[in-house]
Amino acid sequence: GAVSLGCYSTAGNTYATSIGYNTTASGSGSLAGGNGASATGLYNVSLGYNAQSAGQTNVAIGAGAVCNASYNGVALGANSDAGSGSSSVAILGTCGPSASVAIGSGATTAASSVAPAVAIGPGASVTSTTGGLAVGSYSAAATACTALGPSAQANGSFSIAIGYGVSFSPSYSVGIGGEPTSDHQLLIGGSNFGECDIRSVFIGNGVTNSAPQSVTHYSTQGSGTDVGGASYTIRPGAGTGTGTGGSFAIQTAPAGTTGSVLNAYSTVLEASGEGGIGMFGVSPVARSSGWSATYSSARKSFDSSTVTLSELAEVVGTMVDYFKSLGPLGA
Structure with a gap:
């Protein structure tokens, strides 16, 4: 019904x-x-x-x-x-x-x-x-x-x-x-009203932890046959006009005395916005072009009892050219 x-x-x-x-x-x-x-x-x-x-x-x-x-x-x-x-x-x-x-x-x-x-x-x-x-x-x-x-x-x-x-x-x-x-x-992060002004980034299992875990950063890896992986570039902030770009630094925290206080960080490598490089806390300097050396062999072995000064100079020249090839000493 x-x-x-x-x-x-x-x-x-x-x-x-x-x-x-x-x-x-x-x-x-x-x-x-x-x-x-x-x-x-x-x-x-x-x-x-x-x-x-x-x-x-x-x-x-x-x-x-x-x-x-x-x-x-x-x-x-x-x-x-x-x-x-x-x-x-x-x-x-x-x-x-x-x-x-x-x-x-x-x-x-x-x-x-x-x-x-x-x-x-x-x-x-x-x-x-x-x-x-x-x-x-x-x-x-x-x-x-x-x-x-x-x-x-x-x-x-x-x-x-x-x-x-x-x-x-x-x-x-x-x-x-x-x-x-x-x-x-x-x-x-941003600077407009209501947005976040982020100044520190932590990735892992907390800001501090009694058992911190290691972190590895990847760019995308290849998949399939003969496929290359993606490049990974780190870029400090760029300046405008005559403004200098930001620097890039790697810091580590060496062990201190026993205790629970976090150890202090120190710079082991820094690249300035102007292209200078400094190591172990030394202020970055521009690449030098004043180095020169000649050598006849990239590899040598010596008997310490018979080695001559010219042979040692040749080794030093080889090392200088090697560091020049890496960049810090310039061309």
Whole structure:
């Protein structure tokens, strides 16, 4: 049987229930309650002024809520819309494709999207037809992008923006607390309001640990037959105009006296922004062009009891030319 209560209320199918003025429950096992509410599909629920549900096993609760999904859709809150796909959830928001989620006042996923998308937060949006993730008030994600944080916006393609107000357009990039300026770029830290000013980077198992683990950095290795690996370049910051670029230093922390206090670091190699090189704490100096030497053999062995001064000079000359070939002594 069916149950109909209220003026112009209609319960037109088996086990349907319609309660309220001008309500319609025409689908088997459906429930419509509230002025103008309509549940026209199978086992649907529509509760609230002008709430609408079609398809099957869908739920629309709230004034003006709409859930016309193929099945298993949920629309909760005034004017929420779970779209026409399937298994989508809209809470005060509007969903586009199947298996999408829009939670928050004004949250939206692209209506024409063919891939699942998630928008969580007031005004959050996924504008791409290829899906994406936007979490945070007024966050926005474009083509297959991810935006996490209030007002975070990833406006390129396949990019990730993390942090308050982080917003950029380059594609295939990641910005964490900062905004990349070109494609295929990773940036951690920035100087704009709400961004992170990063000054120390630790990779491993904590800043300190009683059992620290070794770390090895790699660039991409080859795969397949006779495929070379990727190069790895370290670049200190470049200056502009007459400004000198940053230096590059390698520091180690030699052992000290017994105790639990961290040992001090000292520089073992430094390359200045002007191209000078210094070792073991000595200030970098420019390459010298004043060295000269002659030698006749790159390899020699001597009897210490008979070696001559000229032979030793030849060895020294060989060493000088060797260091010249490495760079520190110049041409």
